Amino acid sequence: MTTQATQTVRPRLTPAARRILDAAETLFYNRGITAVGVDLIARRAGVTKKTIYDRYGSKDALVAAYLHRRDERWRTWLPAEVERTAAGGSARDRILATFDALATWMDGQSPRGCSFVNAAAELTDPGHEGRRVIADQKHWLRSYLRDLCVRAGAADPGLLADELLLIHEGATVLYGLSAVPDPVTVSRRLAEAALLRAGCTA
Amino acid sequence: MTTQATQTVRPRLTPAARRILDAAETLFYNRGITAVGVDLIARRAGVTKKTIYDRYGSKDALVAAYLHRRDERWRTWLPAEVERTAAGGSARDRILATFDALATWMDGQSPRGCSFVNAAAELTDPGHEGRRVIADQKHWLRSYLRDLCVRAGAADPGLLADELLLIHEGATVLYGLSAVPDPVTVSRRLAEAALLRAGCTA
């Protein structure tokens, strides 16, 4: 057995590695993955290219790390935000709260739509590790919604979850395209109709 | 007044220009816009780079032409397909037929989702001409749906059109991500619920 290391809070990321990821996140999201070179990331992070390759190995791996961290943030933030805003409410309230949360998330930091959908548009190689992260993210959201649907007493929770997921994606895309003034309000209405149809009235 | 030219069917595109656009369409859609260079397009089209720049002027202009042609095809195909499949039916039937048409379109040639949404992910410069084409396309679909909603006697045609548009986009994105087995069926169910709510029963 390996000896247990000292219990100091070990930073998963070195300071430089964190700065790299921060810079990469901003640049990838706002300018596109392919359009951003590692030289630019290095410059922005105040770091040498060597450090990037020492920490991440390749640009593809850095892209995967970028998506992974974005996923982690979303997974911790969304349930917390739902609990915060729908505290004391029903499961149905929580489901509707996910749409308000979506609006908050987008207004706050994501004017260009879903980083995963955008990344999927660029990561055309099906073998790219980032594609796995993207698929995982959508499956997580679907199962989170499904869990809420079960608790809301939906007739067919799986089907309702699919419907809600579709509405989420539609709202996010329209938000990013600025093609419709207030897509999140539209999505909330659609969700209400879907809930009604599934027998979730409480 | 300028003299009317001879009435020969003038080809809007020279043969080489057409081959260039064909090659660009396949490559841009399947590999991404930024990831594809003009040298590759030239090679695929059996053409010199000079010809590309003689015909289109810049890569950005070629990208806009690619989106424009894709838009044109969609605008002629969709109404025709809807008339074909919902011939003799009601306006409500036509609305639902747009979702079947979407499935046909995607199965046929667009496994990677909507070319416009994908392009929007890459065209980060708000001044890029392609962004106008994208916005126009969404507005066209919205007004096409809105027209059908009016004829279907919707309580609030504009709002219903927004809802249907959102469902369309959601279905397309989920289709491209392969995150849900049959997003188009899900979208049809959602559309039925939305129509019901808007009072369109015929």
Place this chain on the structure above:
DNA sequence: GGGACAGTAAACAGATCGGTTTACTTTCGG
């Protein structure tokens, strides 16, 4: 005090990027 680790600085590699230029050929309508 010595090694492992994290980092800087900067050159280097070969390929590719969008775009231009020069010189020559083919086709076709007035």
Place this chain on the structure above:
DNA sequence: CCGAAAGTAAACCGATCTGTTTACTGTCCC
């Protein structure tokens, strides 16, 4: 017959691409 348009072929431009290499400096822990 002549000139314009459409095209090939290929070299060239400077910049940028992902990724590697060499040499050196801190810092921290055993």
